[in-house]
Amino acid sequence: MSTVQPTWVEGAAGSGFDVDHLPYGVFTRDDDHPRVGVRIGDLVLDAGAAEPPVALAPYLDAPTLDPLMAAGRATWDAARAWLTEVLTDASAAERVTPHLHPVDEVSLRLPFTVADYVDFYASLDHASNVGRIFRPEAEPLLPNWRHLPVAYHGRAGTVVVSSTDVVRPYGQLKGPADVAPSYAPTARLDIEAEVGFVVGVPTRLGDPVPTSAFADHVFGVVLLNDWSARDVQAWEYVPLGPFLGKSFATSVSAWVTPLAALAPVRVPLPAQEPEPLPYLRVDEPAGYDLALEVVVNGETVTHPPYRTHYWGPAQMLAHLTVNGASLRTGDLYASGTVSGPAREERGSFLELSWGGREPWTAGGEQRTFLEDGDEVVLRATAGTLTLGEVRGRVSPPPRPRSVQKAGES
Structure with missing residues (x-):
């Protein structure tokens, strides 16, 4: 049984996009600047804007998933652990909430460059x-x-x-x-x-x-x-x-x-x-x-x-x-x-x-x-x-x- 605490994000707990999922995508909002996003419930977290650790910033503050994907399993695990922490720790809510956007108000892109x-x-x-x-x-x-x-x-x-x-x-x-x-x-x-x-x-x-x-x-x-x-x-x-x-x-x-x-x-x-x-x-x-x-x-x-x-x-x-x-x-x-x-x-x-x-x-x-x-x-x-x-x-x-x-x- 998972020991992860429930998320503080309203409506996400128990959904198919709870903290046990956290899929990655790439989105744009009002401008044309693509951002790495993480879905939580019916919201998208702008991962790069949510003040990730210095070691993760180059991979999450990016226009595609390519850098994160190439970084390897240790980085993938670290990013997942950080995302889980900030989305379950209620003390992070005030800092993170401004970087959550309704999924139906963003435009989704092809999230990675297809090589073959x-x-x-x-x-x-x-x-x-x-x-x-x-x-x-x-x-x-x-x-x-x-x-x-x-x-x-x-x-x-x-x-x-x-x-x-x-x-x-x-x-x-x-x-x-x-x-x-x-x-x-x-x-x-x-x-x-x-x-x-x-x-x-x-x-x-x-x-x-x-x-x-x-x-x-x-x-x-x-x-x-x-x-x-x-x-x-x-x-x-x-x-x-x-x-x-x-x-x-x-x-x-x-x-x-x-x-x-x-x-x-x-x-x-x-x-x-x-x-x-x-x-x-x-x-x-x-x-x-x-x-x-x-x-x-x-x-x-x-x-x-x-x-x-x-x-x-x-x-x-x-x-x-x-x-x-x-x-x-x-x-x-x-x-x-x-x-x-x-x-x-x-x-x-x-x-x-x-x-x-x-x-x-x-x-x-x-x-x-x-x-x-x-x-x-x-x-x-x-x-x-x-x-x-x-x-x-x-x-x-x-x-x-x-x-x-x-x-x-």
Whole structure:
């Protein structure tokens, strides 16, 4: 049981943003000067303005989380301890209160500079569902899947913060009966409900990261929506995997939950058969019990459970670096679609509609994939914590450049 005293911040005690959470973000107020913020209840603490200790000031009085993330675990622990102290010690209230701002009165930014982005394919239920949809007469899992965490390298420059609109992308499309591909907006716009892991401490080229060093390098966790154009993806992905069907947008939360805050929800991974190679073996518990929720236009349509994920985040990081690939501060890697065994636990509309053949319902309307104007919100809880949500609305596709007139945008 925690020995931390209750917070003096009104309305925060018992909320999903109590002192056992304290997620980090970056915000602006009246001016355009970004500040490191820490969420407590429905308020944001301007951490740099709240007179942090001299040793922490360079990391908290900054325009992004990058310096804090790069500083390492000892600094992360020290910052968390100081924040907990000032938000629970009533004698600090008078000094700190002027630096607390309502969260709905600030603008939230992408909190860190995304260096590289890698997306895994690590849910057994998701991979099995996709295999059955596309290869109904064959084994759903390819031979390598149970031996290593499969992944693709995404595009860091199109990672956007929650509440950024997502424009329906164009691409090459070719259905099974089409003689040749066409160029058109995707008709199968999808989401993938995922958990993202944010790297803080970098490594040198040639130095693999063992599973035991996961918490020394990963700063925190964000919810992540890997938007996907399924028809573009279907035509392009053989033989080298996803490309333009994924690279147009990836949305992440504006709040980064410190890895330390998730210690109470660590759970064992599902049984892994065959036993992984030595570099992928972990000390349990190596998974996390996060309960996700996918909301479309205000209606919850599915509840993906992260606790069932086959490959854990320490294994993903070890595999990502086992060939000597270096880490950089701000590297982001994602879990892949989070799905459970039940239909109401599927984390993508590809699965929920079973390839477009079994419509699902939102707002009284039957759907298979997303329509223009739809708003998708990903939410999650982790025990008593509420993770920062990921929100995005689908905007119509622009007119193709080939038909625009001079002066139009």
